[in-house]
Amino acid sequence: MSGNLPPKVPHVFDDAYRGAIAAVLEEQSPNDLIGAHQFRGSERDRVAGAAFVARRLPHSPDPDRMIVCNGTQSALTMLMTGLVGRGGALAIEALSYPTMHQFAGMLGIELCAIPMDEEGILPDAYEATCRNRKLSAYYAMPTLQNPTTAIMSVSRRQTIAEISRQYGVAIIEDDIYSLLPRDVPPPLSSYAPEISWYILGTAKAMAAALKVAYIVAPSPDAARSRFWPGVRATYWMSGPINVATVSQLITTGGADAIIDAVRAETVARQAMVSQRLQGASIGALPEGLHVWLTLPPELHRDRFAASVRELGAEISTSDTYLFGEGDAPNAVRFGTGAAPNRQEFERGLNAIVDAYNR
């Protein structure tokens, strides 16, 4: 229960994926497809990517602003290297995606944690950090935040965008959890497109190991200068067969069918959570892949996680996600999609509920 992967939906995914890969191999010469690097992705893949991100952005971006990446992690390390660099400083939510610790350590980047409330980062604290530190960028997850499930309001997005613009801080927005919910605000990047690098990965809405994520750069020139020419590393690129298959899914409606099936299974599992944990303080959206459970003070998160483990399931405590100073909140996170089927999910949920009621 600790991962926040999308639930598997083989009844829809398998046929859609088989059909897409067969069409790609039928329509294109495999050697043409794979014979040479496609920096930033082929024209066809960037056009499909522009259509895909238009699910979230107000307009379909110019395909020359698109970069096709081998997953969000590759996009993040490229942007952290290019926009921030060794010795530079990156703002981050006080509770956030734990892998950012590893990336920052590996790349020699200082992380400046910004305190949060139930919407996300606090504008005053962000502005104070911008004033006192030379921040190069802000790693933002304003929609269904990991781990807290916070969703930033439109007015907070506008304020954060304005502060970023005022202090020349680039926005690196990771919108990976936004495709399942039907009613969430537009991306933060849409309020400051000229300084934003918007990333929309497929890992949380379609399949965790699809390894395709799209970046929308602030401009075609910015996309070219950060990702080619001159950037000799090629590790960020998605395998051509992989991305061609995803492009096919996008253009034929297969991606919609998969996302709809993942959403439906997620909604069913979240309904079980709200029914079984009635009265508990839970942060969750019906279409969310994770649940943020705040525990009563007498039930310490470490003791709770140990009880859940004893009962046969794994969950993670808030400490895993902590970037700020001081103690982490007394909360845990668990995922709705990692269990391989509904029965296994129910078994894991029983462990959590039993430990909670002990």
Ligand SMILES: Cc1ncc(COP(=O)(O)O)c(C=O)c1O
């Ligand atoms: C916020 C966030 N970004 C990115 C990722 C990973 O994305 P990808 O597999 O596309 O690299 C995760 C996975 O847990 C995540 O939680």
